[in-house]
Amino acid sequence: MMKAQGSHALSWPMLLASVARSSLVAAFIHPAHAQVTEIKAGPPTAQAVHPLPQAALPRAASVDGVTLDTISVSGSRSGRGLVVDSSGAQVGYIATRLRSSTKTDTPLIDTPQAISVVTQAQIRDQNVQSLGDALRYVPGVAIAQGEGHRDEILIRGQRTNADFFVNGIRDDARYFRDLYNTQRIEVLKGPNAMIFGRGGGGGIVNRVLKEADGVPIREVLLQGGQFANKRMALDVGDRLSETAFVRLNGVFEETGTYRDFIDIRRYGVNPTMTLLLGPQTTLRLSYEFFSDNRIPDRGIPSQGGRAWRYRDNTATLFGAPPISRGSLDAQIGTAQLDHVFENGVVMRSQSRIADYRKFHQNAFPNGPVNADDTAVVLRTYNSQTDRTNLFNQTDFTYTFATGPVAHTLVGGFELGYQQGIDFRRDGFWNTTGNRDLVVNPYSPVTAVGATYRNIASGNNNTYALGLAAAFVQDQIEIDEHLQFIAGLRYDHFNFASRDRRDGSLNARIDNLVSPRAGVVVKPLDTLAVYGSYGVSYLPSAGDQFRVLTPGLALAEPETFVNAEIGVKYEVTPELQLTAALFNLDRTNQPIPDPNNPGFVLGAGRTRTQGAEIGLNGYVTDWWAVAGGYAFTDARISADLSDSVVAGNVVGLVPLNTFSLWNKFEIGEGVSVGVGYLNQAHSFAASDNTVRLPSYSRFDLGLFYEFSEAVRAQVNIENLFDRRYIVSAHNNNNILPGAPRTVRFQLMARF
Numbered sequence: 042m043m044k045a046q047g048s049h050a051l052s053w054p055m056l057l058a059s060v061a062r063s064s065l066v067a068a069f070i071h072p073a074h075a076q077v078t079e080i081k082a083g084p085p086t087a088q089a090v091h092p093l094p095q096a097a098l099p100r101a102a103s104v105d106g107v108t109l110d111t112i113s114v115s116g117s118r119s120g121r122g123l124v125v126d127s128s129g130a131q132v133g134y135i136a137t138r139l140r141s142s143t144k145t146d147t148p149l150i151d152t153p154q155a156i157s158v159v160t161q162a163q164i165r166d167q168n169v170q171s172l173g174d175a176l177r178y179v180p181g182v183a184i185a186q187g188e189g190h191r192d193e194i195l196i197r198g199q200r201t202n203a204d205f206f207v208n209g210i211r212d213d214a215r216y217f218r219d220l221y222n223t224q225r226i227e228v229l230k231g232p233n234a235m236i237f238g239r240g241g242g243g244g245i246v247n248r249v250l251k252e253a254d255g256v257p258i259r260e261v262l263l264q265g266g267q268f269a270n271k272r273m274a275l276d277v278g279d280r281l282s283e284t285a286f287v288r289l290n291g292v293f294e295e296t297g298t299y300r301d302f303i304d305i306r307r308y309g310v311n312p313t314m315t316l317l318l319g320p321q322t323t324l325r326l327s328y329e330f331f332s333d334n335r336i337p338d339r340g341i342p343s344q345g346g347r348a349w350r351y352r353d354n355t356a357t358l359f360g361a362p363p364i365s366r367g368s369l370d371a372q373i374g375t376a377q378l379d380h381v382f383e384n385g386v387v388m389r390s391q392s393r394i395a396d397y398r399k400f401h402q403n404a405f406p407n408g409p410v411n412a413d414d415t416a417v418v419l420r421t422y423n424s425q426t427d428r429t430n431l432f433n434q435t436d437f438t439y440t441f442a443t444g445p446v447a448h449t450l451v452g453g454f455e456l457g458y459q460q461g462i463d464f465r466r467d468g469f470w471n472t473t474g475n476r477d478l479v480v481n482p483y484s485p486v487t488a489v490g491a492t493y494r495n496i497a498s499g500n501n502n503t504y505a506l507g508l509a510a511a512f513v514q515d516q517i518e519i520d521e522h523l524q525f526i527a528g529l530r531y532d533h534f535n536f537a538s539r540d541r542r543d544g545s546l547n548a549r550i551d552n553l554v555s556p557r558a559g560v561v562v563k564p565l566d567t568l569a570v571y572g573s574y575g576v577s578y579l580p581s582a583g584d585q586f587r588v589l590t591p592g593l594a595l596a597e598p599e600t601f602v603n604a605e606i607g608v609k610y611e612v613t614p615e616l617q618l619t620a621a622l623f624n625l626d627r628t629n630q631p632i633p634d635p636n637n638p639g640f641v642l643g644a645g646r647t648r649t650q651g652a653e654i655g656l657n658g659y660v661t662d663w664w665a666v667a668g669g670y671a672f673t674d675a676r677i678s679a680d681l682s683d684s685v686v687a688g689n690v691v692g693l694v695p696l697n698t699f700s701l702w703n704k705f706e707i708g709e710g711v712s713v714g715v716g717y718l719n720q721a722h723s724f725a726a727s728d729n730t731v732r733l734p735s736y737s738r739f740d741l742g743l744f745y746e747f748s749e750a751v752r753a754q755v756n757i758e759n760l761f762d763r764r765y766i767v768s769a770h771n772n773n774n775i776l777p778g779a780p781r782t783v784r785f786q787l788m789a790r791f
Contacts, residue, residue: 131225133162134665134704135615135658141209141227141247143516143526144236144389144436144451150609153526153559153571155181155621157655159226163667166704166714166742168264168756168784170272170294172205172218172226172246177718178700179228180653180669181244183693186770189337190367190401191215197230197625198649198675198694199243199601203584206237206247207393208375211457214397214428215585216369217333221274221292222311224249230653231603231623232577234555235528238455238510240579242601242627243649252325253288253315255280259791266784268297284317299355299779300338302362302486307333321381333369336362339405340769340776342417342482343731348775349410349482352764355777359485360404361421364468367401390435399426402493404468406773410482417482421468421491422499426587428461436512449516451528457508463500463587464541466493500588501542507535514557524561529554534580538589547589551598553578567611577601581631581641592631592641599629616658619669625649632681646679647691656701663708668701677727684728692728693769695721695735704742714742714756725769733775736765750790758782 131137136158138148149156157179169175172192173184185200187193192215193202203213212218220226230244237245257279264272271294278288293308309331316324341354377391402423410417436453468491470478480487495501514528532555537548559573581596582589607621630645655669675691690696702716718738725731739760746752759781767778 131158131160131162132615133659134160134667135617136160136225139227141206141249142229142233142236143514144209144453145438145449145516147516149617150563150567150569150611151524151561153561153573153607155230155605155607155619155623155653155655157181157228157230157669158657159228159667161224163702164220164223164226165788166744166754167702167716167740168742168754168786170220172220172248175220175226176228176246178668178702178716180655180671180698180700181230181651181673182228183673183695183698183720183723184768185693186340186768186774186776187215187217188401188770188774189339189403189776190217190335192217194246195691195693196228196243196245197623197651198647198673198691199625199627200691200693201240201243201584204237204241204243204245206245207373208249208377208391209237209247210375210391210393210432210434211237211430212248212373212395213430213585214369214371214395214399215426216371216397216399217335218248219292219294219307219309219331219333220248221309222250222290222329224251230621231573231605231625232555232557232575232601234532234553234577235512235514235530235557235575238508238530238532239534239553240577240584242577242579242599243625250311250327251276251288251290251313252327253278253286253313255286255315258288260788261791262786262788264784264786267782268299270294270296270784272296286315288313298338299782301356301358302360302365303336303338303358305333305335307331307335323379325375325377325379327373327375329371329373331369331371331373333367335367336365337367337401337403338776339403339774342406342408342410342773343725343775344410344412344414346731348731348733348766348777351766351775351777355764355780357485359406359417359419359480359482361419361487361489361491363488364421364491365403367403368399370398372396385439385441387438388435389438390433392433393430395430397428397430399428400424404487404491406485407477408773414482416479417485419478419480419485419487420476421470421493423466423468423493425462425464426585428459430457430459432457445520447518449518450514451516452513453511455508455510455512458506459508459586460503460505461587462503464495465499465501466495467499468493495542502538502540502588504536504538504587504589506537506586507533509533521566522563524563526557526559526561528557530556532578536580536582536586536589538582538587547591547594549581549589549594551578551580553598569609570607571609572606573604575603577603596631596641597629599627599631602626602628613659616660616666617656619653619655621653623649623651623653626678630681644679645681646677647675648678649673649675649691649694651675663706665704666701668699670700671698672696673698681727684730685726689727689729690724692724692726693733695723697721702740704744710746712742712744712746714740714744716740716742725772725775728772731769731772731775733766733769736763736778738763738765738778752788754786754788756784756786758784 140146176182183195185193205212227247233241260276262274275291289312291310295306311329313327373395375393380388404421407420408418434455471490510532512530517525532553534551539546557575561571563569579599581593603625605623610618627647631641632645651673653671675694677689680686699719704714722735723733741757741760743755762781765778769775
């Protein structure tokens with residue numbers, strides 16, 4: 042249901058501010074009493090007690106606590122409906138429960154959805170700092186180039202640079218995320234609109250951040266390596282009192298890269314605080330400042346349907362370093378209030394304001410190398426994409442029983458307001474006076490300057506999006522062998538875009554209803570067979586909703602429908618094996634109307650069918666594994682253009698991928714990590730004219746623990762120095778993979 046009209050989105054900040062203010066006021070009206078037990082001997086643990094009334098718990102609930110990494114939150118009985126620390130249950134490479142998929146703390150085996158979790162231990166052992174690198178060992182995820190200035194991925198064949206979340210709240214600005222303050226990464230596959238709202242057709246990525254948990258920590262990490270890599274990270278936390286905990290994470294990195302002229306300088310700081318305001322009330326506060334400065338790298342061009350001489354051009358930049366730059370400054374503040382009412386209802390209210398200042402300017406190959414190997418065309422442009430996000434998510438959970446049937450009922454709302462600017466200026470080269478500069482592909486770096494101006498085809502607009510959503514979900518446990526989940530979400534989108542050149546305004550309102558349903562059958566406590574169905578929508582303005590043309594204002598949202606069956610098996614309490622089969626249909630993709638320029642038709646369709654297998658945990662007490670296999674057949678099922686036609690493979694989606702990271706504890710503090718990645722060929726774009734070759738890569742990690750407080754490691758990426766293509770943005774922006782790369786790291790705890 043839609044209505045195109047003037048936007049009323051500017052009223053949303055007042056409403057959101059009111060909700061956030063009410064949440065914080067409610068937090069402070071409770072007396073500051075909390076029961077905090079002693080720090081135990083051995084591995085550090087802390088306990089924060091928030092008891093639920095016994096009558097509010099279903100009969101199936103278990104007693105005692107929920108293990109949260111090294112933190113135990115007890116006194117609330119079962120996993121579901123519990124106010125828990127957001128770090129989640131994880132030990133080493135295995136996570137056993139999370140709340141992001143259902144908004145209740147639910148065991149992974151009871152969740153009817155394919156989910157992959159990259160734990161902090163895996164992130165550290167692989168020594169990855171970027172989100173893209175951390176996701177390479179996740180089955181069903183492919184990495185796109187992102188024009189060299191942002192995270193961009195494909196989940197189950199659906200490309201996105203916006204379906205990123207932090208602690209369940211949207212983090213959709215276009216930038217490269219660092220992992221210095223990340224506790225774990227959750228990849229939830231299939232449409233997730235019931236929980237996360239718009240988009241997320243193939244899945245979403247949720248980062249769970251480190252937080253003040255009352256466990257003393259003083260950790261320093263120093264890193265160095267090839268290409269003048271220098272990095273330092275800090276993690277310091279303690280108790281101010283029995284009711285106030287603090288923690289500070291920080292990072293600074295300055296490095297070159299394997300690509301000529303591409304340097305990176307980034308730093309961030311993230312202080313957090315947890316206040317136990319009462320026996321049943323917790324307030325968590327967080328602020329992050331993050332800055333990233335780099336030259337965007339668009340890679341190399343093609344020729345004759347292949348990347349041009351990529352084995353000889355691993356380091357070669359096609360561009361203009363003197364005029365290329367990119368910067369991001371992000372400030373993100375969050376307040377989360379958890380409260381258990383006397384009747385057993387659990388409230389969780391999270392408010393966030395995020396401000397992103399983003400600019401990038403680069404030069405890139407705008408076509409293939411000619412047949413004579415004598416010429417390739419470069420273009421340049423710059424783009425300002427500042428954005429401000431305000432969100433509040435509030436949900437209420439209540440556990441009860443109807444006879445022998447246990448229910449975990451969740452209901453709540455989300456309010457949001459997003460505004461920003463999208464301003465592009467195309468470059469005109471000083472030597473030619475036009476947008477094209479021809480260079481020799483054997484010497485593709487130029488020092489020629491350019492003059493930038495906004496042209497008719499370039500965006501120059503402001504935008505505002507108001508969001509109001511309500512949802513309800515019931516997790517139904519018939520007995521220990523049979524569970525159901527059913528939910529519904531209503532979203533009201535009010536989007537408007539104003540052209541700053543002529544003042545014209547285009548607006549659109551969408552009212553969307555997204556259902557989810559699932560069933561879990563457990564013949565054994567350690568074996569679950571599930572089926573699920575979900576629907577998600579993407580409004581016509583797209584992932585980034587930066588501009589709304591008159592044609593898009595009339596277009597209906599895209600629809601994603603996913604049907605999935607799967608199996609989850611706990612081989613042992615420390616080893617998980619999962620498998621899933623799915624069918625994902627994407628319909629109503631906008632395509633240009635050949636008879637009405639500036640308008641679109643909704644006839645585009647794709648279908649993705651596939652299978653995924655995941656393995657995580659400990660095969661033995663000395664052998665840890667993480668990885669899996671994915672078969673992803675993503676096809677265009679209705680023509681999107683003259684060149685993107687039915688039957689084509691969706692760009693950047695390999696048919697087969699396999700990944701496996703192993704860590705072997707040899708003894709006496711010595712460990713070895715061995716990783717293997719294999720990816721079948723793919724195409725740089727959905728027109729299937731440029732083929733990206735398959736590749737295999739081995740990675741190695743060597744670890745030595747001098748003591749419980751000091752650890753050294755060496756990581757070697759691409760051990761055998763293979764030459765390969767790692768990603769692309771389009772047919773002529775293709776990124777070669779890194780050669781053999783060595784990094785050293787020293788971690789000390791005090």
